[in-house]
Amino acid sequence: MNDLPSAVRCLSLDTAAVRVTEALAARGVEAILLKGAGLARRLGQERHRLYTDVDLLVAPASFDLAQRTLADLGCHSALPEGRPDHRSHWYERPWRMPGPLSLTIDLHRGFHGVTDPEALWTGLSASARRIGLAGGLVAVPDEAGAALLVALHAAAPGRSDRPRADLLRALEVLPVDTWRSAAGLAKRAGALPSFALGLRLTPAGAALATTLALPRQGTPALWLRAHRSSPAALTIAQLAELPGVADRLRHLGPRLFPTPASMRHSSPLARRGPVGLLLAHLARLARNVGRLPAALNEVRAAQRGDHG
Incomplete structure (x- = not known):
């Protein structure tokens, strides 16, 4: 790891991982460091693999208590106020650590592609190993x-x-x-x-x-995500895979019409009062309509392709 600023950042992330893990343990919440230094050691890349955040997995039943613990540590949610942002996966929530460096704790209760998060937690926690890190101990897969x-x-x-x-x-x-x-x-x-x-x-x-x-x-939606297709194409593919009208409306609604908090979070124009918010919505809708033909082509290609 020859890049000194990156090395300092990784050390800061390791320290944050230990601090948060210890705070969670004090409240009876077990946590597993999913990637970071633990994965670097598994891959034999301790001196070479850089990472940019801390991914911690907790049991699904402990997720709310873990979030309160992060808030008590002075962390703040990186999502818009009012509700979890639909752009963030349901299984994780990013939190910003206080301090001079911008450090993120991604708190997980599951992982991409997992349909039984409780089974994931049971499997990973049963075989987790503890390693020394930044003067403390953390559990890793x-x-x-x-x-x-x-x-x-x-x-x-x-x-x-x-x-x-x-x-x-x-x-x-x-x-x-x-x-x-x-x-x-x-x-x-x-x-x-x-x-x-x-x-x-x-x-x-x-x-x-x-x-x-x-x-x-695999499904077209899985294939599209794996191949870095556009968000619009992924939304359409996911929509087609939902079983009923109500499910599709719940999926599509917040993507077509984000909450004011979500709009203000992502758009400077939306922060300029009610008129700015309306204009930001209209501009967003126009962009989405313009992307629709290309997105449909991506979905058709995924439907024709090999989804394995």
């Missing part, structure tokens, strides 16, 4: 848990190249038996489609998926 998370993150990379790089490294250093155990964890957590899709994003991972006889049962 074992090798199989790390392999699971790497593949799931590759299936939902956002705009970052890091998840693909982590997957390539994990495929180099983790043995087949570890990946087989990870597939078992994925199955129990209802995450096998995303796990298999994440692996199949690379040639080595695709060969491993064949060795493990993983199913090809």
Whole structure:
């Protein structure tokens, strides 16, 4: 790790991870550091892998208490006031740490592709290991848990190249038996489609998926997210996969008409009073309409493609 500012930032994140973990433990909340320094050690990249936030997993039932604990530490939510922002995944909430550096704690009660978050917590916590970090101790996933998370993150990379790089490294250093155990964890957590899709994003991972006889049962929405398609295309694909009109309206409503708090959070124009808010809504609607043809083409391509 030759970049001194990045090294200082990672050390600050490690310190924040220990501080928050200890505060949670004082209130009876167990937490697991999902990535960061723990994953760097699993991948043999302690001196090379940089990270930008702290990802902590807690049991779903402990999520609200964990959020209150963060607030008591002086952290503040990075989401708009009024309700959780629909753009943030349901399974995580970002919190900003107080202090001169802008440090983020991503508090998780699940993970991308997981349909049974309780099973995820049970599986990861049962085999977690404690490591020394920044003068304290934190729990981290074992090798199989790390392999699971790497593949799931590759299936939902956002705009970052890091998840693909982590997957390539994990495929180099983790043995087949570890990946087989990870597939078992994925199955129990209802995450096998995303796990298999994440692996199949690379040639080595695709060969491993064949060795493990993983199913090809992904959906267009999963494929679009894994391939960094546009938010509009992803919204349309998710809409098509919902079972009923009421579910589709609940999905589409906040995306077409965000709350005033959400609009003011993302648009300077919306902060200029009621007229500015109205103009920001109209401009947003016009942009979405303009993106619709390209988004529909992306969805059609995903429907024709291989979703495994």
